[in-house]
Amino acid sequence: MMTRTQLHDLITATPDPAVSLYLPTHTTGREVRQDPIRLKNLLTQARVQLADRGVADPDTMLEPASALLDDGAFWADRRAGLAVFIDREQTRQFSLPLVVTESVVVGEGFAVRQLLPMLDADQRFAVLTVTERASELRLGSRFSVEDATVVELPEHPLRSGVESDYQNPVNASPPNRPNVGAHNIGNAQVYGDSPPEFRKAQLLAYAGALAKTVEAWLVRNPMPLVIVADAELAGHVQQSAALRARLAGVVDANPAALDNDALHAAAFEQVARSFRARTDEVLDEAHRLAGRNDGRVLVGPRQIADAAAGSRVATLIVCGEPETGDARTPDDELVEAAIRGTVLGGGDVLVADPGRLPDGADTVALLRY
Numbered sequence: 001m002m003t004r005t006q007l008h009d010l011i012t013a014t015p016d017p018a019v020s021l022y023l024p025t026h027t028t029g030r031e032v033r034q035d036p037i038r039l040k041n042l043l044t045q046a047r048v049q050l051a052d053r054g055v056a057d058p059d060t061m062l063e064p065a066s067a068l069l070d071d072g073a074f075w076a077d078r079r080a081g082l083a084v085f086i087d088r089e090q091t092r093q094f095s096l097p098l099v100v101t102e103s104v105v106v107g108e109g110f111a112v113r114q115l116l117p118m119l120d121a122d123q124r125f126a127v128l129t130v131t132e133r134a135s136e137l138r139l140g141s142r143f144s145v146e147d148a149t150v151v152e153l154p155e156h157p158l159r160s161g162v163e164s165d166y167q168n169p170v171n172a173s174p175p176n177r178p179n180v181g182a183h184n185i186g187n188a189q190v191y192g193d194s195p196p197e198f199r200k201a202q203l204l205a206y207a208g209a210l211a212k213t214v215e216a217w218l219v220r221n222p223m224p225l226v227i228v229a230d231a232e233l234a235g236h237v238q239q240s241a242a243l244r245a246r247l248a249g250v251v252d253a254n255p256a257a258l259d260n261d262a263l264h265a266a267a268f269e270q271v272a273r274s275f276r277a278r279t280d281e282v283l284d285e286a287h288r289l290a291g292r293n294d295g296r297v298l299v300g301p302r303q304i305a306d307a308a309a310g311s312r313v314a315t316l317i318v319c320g321e322p323e324t325g326d327a328r329t330p331d332d333e334l335v336e337a338a339i340r341g342t343v344l345g346g347g348d349v350l351v352a353d354p355g356r357l358p359d360g361a362d363t364v365a366l367l368r369y
Contacts, residue, residue, distance in 0.1 A: 015087035097143035207236035301334035308341025
């Protein structure tokens with residue numbers, strides 16, 4: 001997975017020529033065998049474009065990427081998309097968690113617009129899955145929920161082997177066993193199930209221990225929390241005021257019945273609204289300023305690229321619609337320049353759905369001054 005640092009390096013790099021290849025990839029089905037063939041076709045197109053730009057020996061520049069075609073281990077570990085970035089010094093390839101549009105672009109600097117959703121990949125949230133048999137605290141992002149747990153959580157008392165004051169006499173040897181018919185044991189028999197009150201007390205203690213451990217972890221790692229559990233267990237865990245302050249939502253489901261994709265979809269739905277809040281706030285401000293013809297908002301790539309080069313862009317909003325076609329238009333190059341200038345100037349880059357920008361624009365910027 002591409003890190004934010006690697007993405008920053010790609011955005012700010014300006015090699016010439018630079019080759020950017022994007023390919024949607026597959027993990028199952030007959031298409032898996034077609035992916036290397038499609039990459040080979042993209043490399044053929046890149047070879048032609050490099051020759052057109054006067055590169056004397058395109059094959060030498062593309063050789064490391066061509067070696068991937070027969071690399072079985074490389075193709076065995078695929079996700080939704082593949083990006084390959086090539087310059088004269090190095091070749092970098094990344095397995096992406098998002099679907100990309102197949103394309104090859106040769107020019108000055110890498111084509112990074114399709115990677116902009118990755119800027120949100122570090123918007124982390126915690127997923128607490130709770131059942132009476134096991135609980136886990138895992139990290140989630142826009143694209144996935146990680147398999148590994150981030151902290152060891154307390155076990156349910158019934159699984160830890162700890163006996164209560166009720167269980168002790170019931171499980172004791174006959175001389176120490178209480179009168180089995182006595183009325184003070186309620187509706188339980190010696191060898192029967194525990195009373196409902198006993199089970200509830202254990203659940204409350206279990207939920208309290210979970211909450212305390214998760215609270216401590218969230219103090220060190222502040223982020224939204226999603227609880228996935230049945231209503232009873234979730235209700236007990238939510239009694240912690242500290243957890244409620246971090247709680248983005250609750251999924252009423254048995255987490256053991258959800259595969260990783262279903263778990264991610266259910267959990268991310270709870271946090272998506274808060275993650276979108278920042279973009280919504282900026283878009284509202286952009287529409288307000290554009291409606292007043294305020295000079296603090298710019299619409300259109302030419303003006304924005306010039307302002308970004310002067311470090312004047314505080315926030316750049318780019319339409320999330322992917323590039324189509326293999327050749328960058330002048331506007332495409334200006335958008336890439338605006339992205340690069342904004343990042344170098346310490347500004348923020350946000351991605352918005354098509355049609356949400358003022359005046360139907362493709363790119364909008366809020367200026368520092």
